[in-house]
Every structure is written in C-alpha cells, then in structure tokens.
Amino acid sequence: MSKEPSFSAELLHLLEENSLRSPELLGKLLDREPSEVEQEIARLEKEKVILAYKAIVDDEKAQRRTVKAVIEVKLVPERGGGFDRLARRIARYPEVTSCFLMSGGYDLLVFLEGSTLQEVALFVSEKLATLRGVTSTATHFMLRTYKQQGVLVGDAAETDRLPISP
Amino acid sequence: MEPAPHPRRGKILPFVPDGESWVARHVRDLPRSGIRDFFDLVQTMEGIVSLGIGEPGECTPWNIREQAIFALELGKTGYTSNIGLPRLRRAISRYMERLTGVRYDPEEEILVTVGVSEALDCALRAIVNPGEQILFAEPSYVAYSPGVVLAHGVPVGVPTRFEDTFRLRAEELAEKARPGVKALLLNSPANPTGTMVKEEELEKIAGICRRENWVVLSDEIYAELTYEKPHRSIASLPGMKERTIVFNGLSKAFAMTGFRLGWACGPAPLIAAMVKIHQYSMLCAPILSQEAGVEALEHGAAEVEAMRRIYQKKRNYLWRSLTALGFPCHSPEGAFYLFPSIAPFGLSSKEFALRLLREALVAVVPGTAFGPSGEGHLRCSFSPRMEELEEAVGRLSRWMRKSFPKKSDPAARS
Ligand SMILES: Cc1ncc(COP(=O)(O)O)c(C=O)c1O
Helix, strand or coil: CCCCCCHHHHHHHHHHHCCCCCHHHHHHHHCCCHHHHHHHHHHHHHCCCCCCCCCCCCCCCCCCCCEEEEEEEEECCECCCECHHHHHHHHHCCCEEEEEECCCCCCEEEEEEECCHHHHHHHHHHHHCCCCCEEEEEEEECCCCCEECCEECCCCCCCCCCCCCC | CCCCCCCCCCCCCCCCCCHHHHCCHHHHCCCCCHHHHHHHHHHCCCCCEECCCCCCCCCCCHHHHHHHHHHHHCCCCCCCCCCCCHHHHHHHHHHHHHHHCCCCCCCCCEEEECHHHHHHHHHHHHHCCCCCEEEEEECCCCCHHHHHHHCCCEEEEEECCHHHCCCCCHHHHHHCCCCCEEEEEEECCCCCCCCCCCHHHHHHHHHHHHHHCCEEEEECCCCCCECCCCCCCHHHCCCCHHHEEEEEECCCCCCCHHHCCEEEECCHHHHHHHHHHHHHHCCCCCHHHHHHHHHHHHHCHHHHHHHHHHHHHHHHHHHHHHHHCCCCCCCCCECCEECCECHHHCCCHHHHHHHHHHHHCEECEEHHHHCHHHCCEEEEECCCCHHHHHHHHHHHHHHHHHHCCCCCCHHHHC
C-alpha cells in the first residue's frame, strides 16, 4: 500500500466527482466530522484552491445549438512578462471558455463558444487575430462530444450487476 | 371394427420417469442455496436498489477490457495449455510474490482456473477421500460447505461470534482436531464478515495445522482489499508453503468477475493432482480472459489501488450510516461487506431481509445464507456505486424510522 493521500486531497477528489455531496456525506466517507469538512471546504474556497462549482451538461440533450471551437494561437513573447500578459488578456473575453499555455508548435490553446459559426469566425478574425503580439491562429470547430471533463456523454451505464450474488 | 381390448389394458401404468430418483443422493440432499431463494424473489421485483451484490459495482478497468478486445482481434480463440498460458503463469508468479512474499514455480506450482470457484472444487476433489472432514470458520462463503459435500467430504463449520468480530480462534480450532480431519479452509479477509485473521492467531493456527498434519486451503481472493493492515498469507509462515494451496483471482480486486479467471498456487504434487481433474473437466480457462489477465497483473496495480481507496470510503460511509441507524456493526478490515447485527429489532434474518425488500425495495442477503451462525445478521455490500449506496441508505433510513421509531432514532437513544 502506498502513502495515503491527505485529507484535503481526498476531499477535493470527492468534490470534483460530485460537488453536491453534503458535508455529512463527505464526513462519513472520509471518517471525519461534518464540521471538519465544512471548515476545510471553507479554507479551500477562501484560498481559491476551489475556483467554482458547475454543472456538466450534455448540450445535445439540452438542445443547445452552441458552436464550439478550439484555436491554436501563436504569440510573440514579451520582454519580462513572457506570454502571461497577452494570455490573461485573451482569457478575459467572455467567449473564451478555457485558455492554456502549451508546449510545441503553438503557444496558446483557446476554447471558444458562440451561438453561430459566423460569430466565432468573426471573433477570431476581428478580435483575436488583430491583437498585437498574436502572429497566427488556426481554428478547429468541434463536431460532437464523446467525453467532457471526465464524464462520458451519451453512453449507457457501464455496469449491469445481478442484484444478488454470492 | 374396433380391435379387441388388450387383456391387460389399464393395469400397466404408463412409464413416467421420476427425474428425482436418478439424482445422486449426495446431490439431492444438498440444500438449495439461501442466496438463490432470495435472488428468485428479487428478480420478480422492480425498482430495487441492491446491497446484495457479491462483486464490484464498477466495471473492469478500461485497459484490461481493451486488451481482451485486442486479443479477439488477433484471433486468439483457441484452447491454451491445460494449466494456463505460460505468460500468464509467469505474471501470476510475480504477482503472488509481491502480494504474499512466497515464490511459486510457474511450471509446477501454479494452475490457472475458471475463477477461484473451479480451483477450490479441483482442490477439494483432489484431496478429499470419502468421509474426510474439512474445517472452516462459519459464517462462511456459500460454496464451501456444498463444495466439500460434492467432493464426498464432510463439512465442519466452526462457529464464530459477533462479540468476537467473527474471528476464528486457534483454541476452538484445536478442539476440532481428530482423525479424519483432512484440511482447514481459511478465508481472510472473509466473505461475508470482512474479518481478517490476526497475525498472532495465524501463527497459532499454522502451528495446529503442522501438528495435526492438515492441508490448508487458503482462499485469499480479497487479499488486495484491506483497509487497515496489509494481508498476510498463511503460506508465508515457516513450514506452511509445503502444505498450503493458496487461491486467488481477478474477480474482486480487478473487478473482473465475468472474465471467470482465478488460480491455485501450491506444492507441486497437489497442483499435479488438481491438473488431472481440471484437464478433463475444464480443459483450460478461456483464452480471452487469460490474455486480459496478463494485462491486469502487469498493468493493473494503480487501478486496483484507486478502487481500494474508493471501497475504503464507501465502507466508512455505510458503516457510519448503519451504526447511526442503530445496527450493532463492526467496521470490516477487508473485503467489501458489512455484516451488521439485527438483534435490536426482534426479527429473524430472513424476516428482516424480506420486509426490507418488500417495504423499502432494498435488497440485502440474510445472514443465514452463510450458515446457521449467520442468523441475526445481514450481509450488506458496500461495493455498489456511490449513488446506489446513497439511495439504499436513504430508503433504509426512512423505513427504519417508520418500522422501528424508537431504536433507529439516535436522538431517542441518547
Ligand atoms: C470468498 C470467496 N471465494 C471465492 C469466490 C468466487 O470467486 P471466483 O469469481 O474467482 O470464482 C467468491 C465470490 O464471491 C468469494 O467471496
């Protein structure tokens, strides 16, 4: 058996699986009092280790017509700040849902959401590509989701156990 | 013209075969499994949440499933060596050495079988002369007693008690020593109690087995699923490898029940005897499962550890929940079962389980399915997925409050 993970590591893991779990339930799972769990969650929230709680939605089932794209962006690094200033600026656009600094053939990977193809295309050509320091963009539209944030989309439940077995 | 009636017509009864009378006595007298009765009833009902499962609630890790698919693509659809793929036996040898510290020779000391179930059957048939006794702690896994009977042996359950966390006591075992006892069948961690034999007790038990010249059949299928201390195999004690057959497999820790793959490790002469039975009755374990088994043993450790941690949390959750509802219950050190007492509620195991099923749509297994000393208990599995466990606990709590308002209300008790 390897080293046991810490209380907060286990707590984070359980909340990442399902953030609706109550302090009572989490306490039972982790063999702690609910008050200890509440305190630890409060600390993690205060220190912004936990950034937010959100729902993961199956867009098809929710009949959303949103258009999603990933954009590879190349940047000119700045003296002193590297890519940070420009990356943070790009991340601030509300259309941008995620933004990561990457190794390899480009610098930023930007996830975008819009209501139409044109809207996304326009955002890239007018806002993103025209920023000083952005040297090129390559846009890929997403066609279908099979798994997001660790959750399989549209698959039937994986197990089908007999209700009673020895 | 009508033919004349046959003179003896009406006197001879038509021949109706009496199927029962053809069944061998020792099979006919075997009681139906207590689990089967309950299963048949549950099958007829809808909307059940079950704590009655004796297998992992989660599916097999994907890398293992994928390896089985790949083996099928490669056309691996034939028989294998009777004793199992050489690669798999080597992987088992390395795995068992890591797990128990004991090294088994892949050529002579390992037999790959269709689950621990088949391995156990082969071992019993290989060692038992008609009438010889096999000892085991009771409550016990459902197949032990019938398995011994089917091998023409005599099962001798050694009752263990709740007050004693269902531990097998060396002194009580020693009292059973008499001519005609052939072997001790050990199961640690145990189904249905989750109890593990303590280190000191294991040494004493080993001493008795050596003194009495018993074979040890050690069912270690839950060896990886321990929550306080690591498992200790009796075969690792001095002078014990020579007289112990260890059983293990992929069903529990690797969540591979449906693959039906297990193995026995033991002294070459005993394994050779088992091979004689296995080769004629089973030929070999399914090749796809063996291929997947290699992947599991070589690349499955991280997944097994992750699943173990999840079981540990679910154990904490179910134990705290049942205890809060007024069930006297030990927190099990291994396997994935709680075996709470229902003494405060004045019902038999079967009555309790039936009412819980009919009135709350929650399935558990009555303790008596595991032998008479299981009376007064239920087996509740904490292996179902978390959402199912929560649903079961919710239903159970509401039902308990309604059915036993005083006893299940913590506020009323304090
Ligand atoms: C103690 C014990 N032994 C053996 C088995 C059977 O295992 P297998 O699936 O390897 O045949 C089980 C399954 O429930 C068990 O609990």
